[in-house]
Amino acid sequence: MSVAVETVGLTKRYGDLVAVQELNLRLNTGEVFGMLGPNGSGKTTTILMLLGLTEPTAGTARVLGWDPTRQPLQVKRRVGYLPDSVGFYDELTAWENLRYTAALNGLPSTEANRRIGEVLERMGLQDVAHRKVGTFSRGMKQRLGLADVLLKQPQVAILDEPTLGLDPEAALEFLALIRSLKRDGLTVLLASHLLHQVQSVCDRVGLFHRGRMVLEGTVDELRERVLGGAYRIHVQARGAEVERALREVPGVVRVTRTDGDTYRVEARVDCRAEIARRVVASGELLALSVDRPGLDEVYARYFQQLEAESGGAA
Amino acid sequence: MSTQVAQSGAQAVARREGSPWTGLWAVVYKELADHLTGIRMQILETLMLLTAVGTVYAATQSIRQTIGEDPFLFLRLFTTAREPLPSFVGFLGFLIPLTAIALGFDAINGEYSRRTLSRVLSQPIYRDALILGKFLAGLATLAITLVALWVVVTGMGLFVLGLPPGGEEVARGLLFLVATLAYAGIWMGLSMLFSAIFRQPATSAMTAIAVWLLFAVFWDMLAALISQALRPTQYGGVAEELAQARLQLLLARFSPNTLYAETVIALLNPAVRSLGPVLITQLEGAVLGTPLPLGQSLLIVWPQFTALVAVVILLFAATYVLFQRQEVRA
Numbered sequence: 001m002s003v004a005v006e007t008v009g010l011t012k013r014y015g016d017l018v019a020v021q022e023l024n025l026r027l028n029t030g031e032v033f034g035m036l037g038p039n040g041s042g043k044t045t046t047i048l049m050l051l052g053l054t055e056p057t058a059g060t061a062r063v064l065g066w067d068p069t070r071q072p073l074q075v076k077r078r079v080g081y082l083p084d085s086v087g088f089y090d091e092l093t094a095w096e097n098l099r100y101t102a103a104l105n106g107l108p109s110t111e112a113n114r115r116i117g118e119v120l121e122r123m124g125l126q127d128v129a130h131r132k133v134g135t136f137s138r139g140m141k142q143r144l145g146l147a148d149v150l151l152k153q154p155q156v157a158i159l160d161e162p163t164l165g166l167d168p169e170a171a172l173e174f175l176a177l178i179r180s181l182k183r184d185g186l187t188v189l190l191a192s193h194l195l196h197q198v199q200s201v202c203d204r205v206g207l208f209h210r211g212r213m214v215l216e217g218t219v220d221e222l223r224e225r226v227l228g229g230a231y232r233i234h235v236q237a238r239g240a241e242v243e244r245a246l247r248e249v250p251g252v253v254r255v256t257r258t259d260g261d262t263y264r265v266e267a268r269v270d271c272r273a274e275i276a277r278r279v280v281a282s283g284e285l286l287a288l289s290v291d292r293p294g295l296d297e298v299y300a301r302y303f304q305q306l307e308a309e310s311g312g313a314a
Numbered sequence: 315m316s317t318q319v320a321q322s323g324a325q326a327v328a329r330r331e332g333s334p335w336t337g338l339w340a341v342v343y344k345e346l347a348d349h350l351t352g353i354r355m356q357i358l359e360t361l362m363l364l365t366a367v368g369t370v371y372a373a374t375q376s377i378r379q380t381i382g383e384d385p386f387l388f389l390r391l392f393t394t395a396r397e398p399l400p401s402f403v404g405f406l407g408f409l410i411p412l413t414a415i416a417l418g419f420d421a422i423n424g425e426y427s428r429r430t431l432s433r434v435l436s437q438p439i440y441r442d443a444l445i446l447g448k449f450l451a452g453l454a455t456l457a458i459t460l461v462a463l464w465v466v467v468t469g470m471g472l473f474v475l476g477l478p479p480g481g482e483e484v485a486r487g488l489l490f491l492v493a494t495l496a497y498a499g500i501w502m503g504l505s506m507l508f509s510a511i512f513r514q515p516a517t518s519a520m521t522a523i524a525v526w527l528l529f530a531v532f533w534d535m536l537a538a539l540i541s542q543a544l545r546p547t548q549y550g551g552v553a554e555e556l557a558q559a560r561l562q563l564l565l566a567r568f569s570p571n572t573l574y575a576e577t578v579i580a581l582l583n584p585a586v587r588s589l590g591p592v593l594i595t596q597l598e599g600a601v602l603g604t605p606l607p608l609g610q611s612l613l614i615v616w617p618q619f620t621a622l623v624a625v626v627i628l629l630f631a632a633t634y635v636l637f638q639r640q641e642v643r644a
């Protein structure tokens with residue numbers, strides 16, 4: 001599998017503040033990678049270094065084999081970037097804005113017009129193509145931003161906070177568009193602090209905290225590693241032996257009694273059938289449901305554990 | 315210290331691959347189209363056109379009486395004032411800085427405040443192309459405006475006075491155009507520099523206008539005050555007065571307005587033989603003498619003219635360096 005983006009020891013300092021620290025990132029061609037983390041954790045800074053828009057203090061980056069610091073034009077020819085809170089020239093129409101992007105990319109006029117028509121249609125903006133962008137809603141601007149990214153037919157798309165400021169429905173639509181990029185074979189790097197929103201589109205995620213990537217893997221792997229179990233099963237049952245029975249189910253990592261006769265079971269596999277069988281054998285089963293904890297919880301739990309460990313060590 | 319910085323900067327430039335001017339023309343075309351279709355420029359251009367027509371028409375009315383006496387009648391169209399109107403160049407010296415400031419004051423901070431900068435710079439161009447493209451587009455807009463004005467003036471000379479300009483007059487008129495462009499370039503360069511320094515377009519516009527007011531209104535007074543303080547005329551001798559006048563002129567020449575005024579006087583008034591203390595205020599109705607050939611007039615204004623161009627280059631270089639060092643994020 002070929003590598004689209006790779007960084008080794010990438011570091012950025014602003015004075016005393018370390019915005020990105022010793023980042024080793026690796027994106028395979030065709031995957032959707034999510035850089036997730038709270039405000040100020042260094043996501044945007046990383047992206048700017050990958051595009052050659054900010055010089056790294058230390059370390060190296062390679063994007064499609066090019067060095068963004070020395071060969072930014074080569075990188076930017078092949079990489080589309082959707083900045084957080086993307087802006088357009090309000091007094092120009094959507095079409096005119098894209099014409100400028102096409103010209104900056106050196107596209108000849110006929111090719112530019114063809115592609116602009118294509119990307120606007122794909123983003124569902126063909127009816128407003130000749131309206132001034134100043135009249136666009138936030139969601140329309142965001143879709144125009146994605147059209148702007150696709151115009152240069154990039155191999156890699158970097159999207160910073162793509163769902164920020166969108167209503168839930170528009171956000172879902174936008175995530176579907178991102179998924180369609182993956183189908184086209186693009187490598188997608190997206191940064192967001194809305195963990196629950198983007199986890200569904202990412203093949204792999206990296207969790208950022210104060211400039212470091214503290215966890216990295218598929219969402220399932222992270223759930224497993226941090227929460228112990230990737231499934232959370234809620235059981236409501238009566239009977240003295242229920243708790244012991246639950247603990248003995250294969251795959252169960254932890255059982256906690258939340259109140260009265262409800263239990264929370266964390267398990268590595270979806271073992272609802274086995275739980276049902278054993279609870280019925282030892283007591284009375286009232287209800288059974290499963291949910292999969294989101295990345296928010298993984299993230300929160302990870303830092304609880306970290307604090308607990310450092311507290312214990314101190 | 316500063317050489318170190320310059321060296322590391324030069325290294326950074328040398329290490330980059332690809333032409334720094336990739337995409338330059340795309341930027342120039344976009345900015346030029348913005349300027350020419352923007353309401354801001356259209357208002358100013360209409361204003362300039364009206365002034366040109368008004369002042370030059372007034373000038374033709376005065377000139378009618380002296381037709382036949384003056385070998386450089388055509389040039390008088392530019393410099394003749396008729397109460398209560400000032401001359402065409404007088405008006406231009408006032409409107410050109412305003413127009414130039416309007417062209418540049420939001421060049422860079424406007425891209426930040428519209429949040430377009432990171433999107434534009436993520437296209438395959440260097441910042442060099444963006445900043446130079448904006449500068450060239452501004453200059454081109456000014457040049458187009460000035461040529462249009464010049465054509466209007468010439469046309470009015472032809473139709474109202476039935477006066478075809480001579481070859482030398484055309485040459486002088488065109489040189490005047492070039493000098494005006496350089497003078498305009500200073501104000502555009504200054505407002506672009508402020509647009510890189512200040513985050514708010516309103517701040518950069520106000521600051522540029524403040525600097526212009528300083529030079530247009532207060533600088534000559536300051537020059538007079540300072541020269542009186544430093545070279546007082548205690549005994550009333552000619553030597554003392556001359557020393558004072560020299561100092562005042564020296565100080566006045568730190569103002570682009572003085573440099574421009576001197577250039578224009580010598581170019582549009584072939585009779586001007588030197589730009590000494592006596593002649594500085596004589597933009598209109600200068601002493602009649604034997605006219606100088608064009609080459610001689612050019613020699614007189616060469617220092618002033620090169621100073622104007624040098625200031626433009628200096629202001630652009632400062633803007634360029636500042637912009638290169640700025641973060642993409644606001």
Ligand SMILES: Nc1ncnc2c1ncn2[C@@H]1O[C@H](COP(=O)(O)OP(=O)(O)OP(=O)(O)O)[C@@H](O)[C@H]1O
Nearest residue numbers: 014017019038039040041042043044045046193641
């Ligand atoms: N130009 C700058 N000068 C100094 N510090 C900066 C600069 N730009 C960013 N930082 C700091 O670097 C850190 C990382 O910022 P960055 O924008 O990369 O975070 P982020 O993960 O993108 O956050 P957000 O979710 O808010 O977009 C922050 O602490 C920020 O204050």
Ligand SMILES: [Mg+2]
Nearest residue numbers: 043044084160
């Ligand atoms: Mg960010």
